[in-house]
Amino acid sequence: MICPFCCCDKTRVIATIKGLENRRFRRCDACNKTFETNERVLAKHLEARYLMSEFKEYIDESDTKADKTQDHKEQR
Secondary structure, three states: OOOOOOOOOOEEEEEEEOOOEEEEEEEEOOOOOEEEEEEEOOOOOOOHHHHHHHOHHHHHHHHHHHHHHHHHHHHO
């Protein structure tokens, strides 16, 4: 997470309040200032066609890894 005060990308989570929206309190390692972020779930109905086109690279990677693992087991 980038610090909104100094734009450093080294920040740490110091506390989390869990719920439907997680609130995280972070501290920047460079300027030592604390800021809050919110994290929430984006619940959308997505069609399979959209997912296949949007995450094609991810799907291809997982298929490749599974194929490599299966090929490796067959060689033994």
